[in-house]
Amino acid sequence: MNENPSPFRTAEQREADRESKRLAVLTAAARMFNERGFHATSLDDVAASLSISKPTIYHYLGNKEQVLLGCLKIGLTELLEAAEAARQAPGNSADRLKNFLAHYAEFNLRDFGRCVILTSEGDMSAQNAALFRADKRRIHDMIRAMIEDGQRDGSIVCEDANLFALTLAGALNWPARWFDPALGRDASELVRRMIDILASGFLPRKA
Amino acid sequence: MNENPSPFRTAEQREADRESKRLAVLTAAARMFNERGFHATSLDDVAASLSISKPTIYHYLGNKEQVLLGCLKIGLTELLEAAEAARQAPGNSADRLKNFLAHYAEFNLRDFGRCVILTSEGDMSAQNAALFRADKRRIHDMIRAMIEDGQRDGSIVCEDANLFALTLAGALNWPARWFDPALGRDASELVRRMIDILASGFLPRKA
């Protein structure tokens, strides 16, 4: 709204500028990685989709792996923060879990979330794979902790919280493979219904 | 047990020989595709793992895409036959579904099943992608049909059989991403417990 009267940008503006360009590169890259796979996507393709040249990407990000890691960082950070927040949300454990799962599953259908889901550890160095695995593990552990809370307060029934967490996450990860936002399907509606399915199972309930 | 007294092989033996070599190539390829991804696996790698040379692979299979399609063919055929068989198995619909899902999920942890799960349509020509999609669709439709049978005979409760099928398959596909048979975990035990989880949900049942 308020126009900047001077054509000269401040240091902060320049920094923000740079950051927004970096983010644009990462977003474009994440989309193409998700669409065609990491190995099948060349940085020339990514550059072309932004009408820039490949060395420009190298100006903002050191190499192809850094591009991938940048995408993952954004996705994992969001997920970890959401999981942190979910643990101290109101309601019983089952409600907290369901709310978090909805957030988790919806995010998995967006650019950076999808990238976290679709990337496999073989696409990066062994060191970074270990870090990636560790972050995914933290998310898994937080889901498991919510389930265990539910077992204690009686709002969740299950035998093996660990396997349960794996099963839930698997079911909610899979749409990242097939969901196409362009088809107009409503993502939040979709995940809500999937979570209800997972909550209830398919065997008849007497009650 | 009965040794062939002659060093000369019959035409059938030679044909069987050829077929077993073709299968060996496909198995080695499937393993490496699953491990490192289709694009990240070179035919030189596959050849080296069998101590043969790349042209030998071309002797048995026309090109890299044919190698992939050969793996998928084996996997999809097995899955389609299993689904066919499951529909006319004894028991109520819920039991039939659970039995099939167990078969499905276990197969997804073996070389060719995993390959079906992990392959994405972008890895092949548009034509073959359409055929691949059609076969996966047939499997999905058969799962959905089993669920609808269950809705009719009352052994399965759900609102949306289509989404339900997607959710179940997703949950049971995901282990293909992380399961490591070398870790000694028992696959059939694992899938049995996952299916129980999916059958019951996590909300408490009064009964």
Next chain:
DNA sequence: CAGAAACCTTACTCACCGGTATATTGCATT
């Protein structure tokens, strides 16, 4: 205004990989 730093391009190198040409060996059929 002068020099430095940031930004971005064109043009290149190098390695890898899918695919092929061609040679060799050896069994099979006539």
Next chain:
DNA sequence: AATGCAATATACCGGTGAGTAAGGTTTCTG
């Protein structure tokens, strides 16, 4: 024996893609 095909290898071609070198232009800083 002659011919031919199956099965394999070595050596090569051409394309592609990650990453770099070098330079030009704009923007900041002293």
